Amino acid sequence: MTRDTDLIVQAQTRHFDTMLSLQFGSQLNGFDLAFETYGSLNQAASNAILICHALSANHHAAGYHTSESSKPGWWDICIGPGKVIDTNKFFVVCSNNLGGCHGSTGPISINPDTNRRFGADFPVVTVKDWVSAQKLLAESLGISCWAAVVGGSLGGMQAMQWAIDYPEQARHACVIASAPKLSAQNIAFNEIARQAILSDPDYLGGAYAEADVAPTRGLRLARMLGHVTYQSDDGMREKFGRELKSGDLSEGQNVEFQVESYLRYQGTSFSKSFDANTYILMTRALDYFDPAHAFENDLAATLADTQCSFFVAAFTTDWRFSPQRSKEIVDALVSAKKNVVSTLIETPFGHDAFLLPIERYLETFGAYMQTIEI
């Protein structure tokens, strides 16, 4: 397949020579951020949008890397000319989170202090640290204030954190399918995923890359589990039901349900392309995110100094971050007398819905983005 050359994008990497002090006390002695941009920054630098990715995604949010690529960036349905985040209007930036495994400094990078890979010694990073790193990227791109910071799931948490930490440097925050903090059930699923990785004999205390192996069994299980939590019971019933991939249920020989085969395929393919230490880091960042913790669990007080307008979207069948969790954010914003537009989208597609072309979602989200002045 040959693509319009406009849709071909190239990743960039920026090195920061800064000593970055992390939330939990460690420091990074310089770091790289991989990122992509779409559209053009206007002269006033007033049309820049920051896209924040979720757990397992990266900076390749839109377009294609080559004219032969079969898969576009992870949010291509939303980002592009004439799309919800219209690149004819906006200059869109998406960076790989610090600690990631797609070009930004992370566990697979060489630690300049030891000349060996960081591995499990990579410091704990938090949503707040990601925002600090993104802030340096913004400065280096000449952006002093984002028109909007936008993200789904863990990305939505980054949008919230931007609004809290840099109230004058984002005019809008779009918080989609997100939550103000994880529930015990959310943490439990993350912990099972981590234990799957940590108990894989090939994890080797995190130093697997040095030994040229990888805990793919554990990572595969972690991803299979993630997948189930991203989808709804209804959505899976609609997509797979009890359909068989092979065998015959009346004979019981070699019976394989479609959903089993699908999950194994997803797990195996992910386990070959993602770093296990990064997966552990990202799930920890999710668990630790709790901006209201420093405000005696008062979310309205936490958001009191924010200045941006908010767009908060939730999906009816999302049980990972249910509509109730978005409502907590909206209620806190209302109680703090902030501008907020909120929407609840009817869909069977669970948490994954934020990545899917659902008409009502794209319309509502698009309408909000159109109100943003540049």
Add this chain to the structure above:
Amino acid sequence: MTRDTDLIVQAQTRHFDTMLSLQFGSQLNGFDLAFETYGSLNQAASNAILICHALSANHHAAGYHTSESSKPGWWDICIGPGKVIDTNKFFVVCSNNLGGCHGSTGPISINPDTNRRFGADFPVVTVKDWVSAQKLLAESLGISCWAAVVGGSLGGMQAMQWAIDYPEQARHACVIASAPKLSAQNIAFNEIARQAILSDPDYLGGAYAEADVAPTRGLRLARMLGHVTYQSDDGMREKFGRELKSGDLSEGQNVEFQVESYLRYQGTSFSKSFDANTYILMTRALDYFDPAHAFENDLAATLADTQCSFFVAAFTTDWRFSPQRSKEIVDALVSAKKNVVSTLIETPFGHDAFLLPIERYLETFGAYMQTIEI
């Protein structure tokens, strides 16, 4: 602690010399069933209740094994003198399912044909096979008709199967926190549990016992995952919240949430006491259970020839087998013009609620049991 001697129970084992033909075509050349009984069989043998256990339980449903035991049987809250299933009135029988690992013939048993453990070669068993085996046990105990067959979760499926397969041999069926078949999401969770076990290097194709090892890492993950699905988001929030077991969330060092520590403990302790091949077998039996499959997915037609009365109970926050799944059973029974009493119990405790002393549940269930004539 010293117990009243009335509460001390002893497990029994009965050997059956029968050639048992299994649903999917294999045969077992003789087998053992481990079981316990509570109360006394009356002369007419009209007061016998069969208790069917769920995935990971066994025949030890009530009382204590020794006067020093600290833990009673798994359904002791329901079974005993003056309790819901009153042993002053009923003679209660509970057997370990075929394929189990607590005394009934299963993967850890010696295959008489090879003089080696069955291991992964143990034939696939189904809910229907369990019922066939329980039927032989009933005959050997002189019970030609159960006053009731009772079970929660997978046990409820056995109660349904009894009503379908032996309509004249059970006067009541109590189907608690159960479902007419698994959903794609249910199967998905089971498949992740199985993959955790199968991908443990110590699984050794199922022949781990011969090598004197065990896939405890995989079994531990399987159990952790099971546990999360047995509890509700609300229940876990109430029980654990985001409380820390150790560390300090503002410093991020050695942070361990209570829920993580709890899950690891549960997983580790289970992995030392349960057989991995049995776990795989039991989850497969769950996945394959689908009595309406042979009736073109018409559950009312499936239940058309049943003759017993039904008690169907569901719990509001059970998302493993949600109230909607019980409603499917009730709707089919109503449509087939059967006697059915159904109840929905308000509780935060999810699927596990069927094992817990919830007042309204015990009252409703007890009231039903009192209507049973002997």
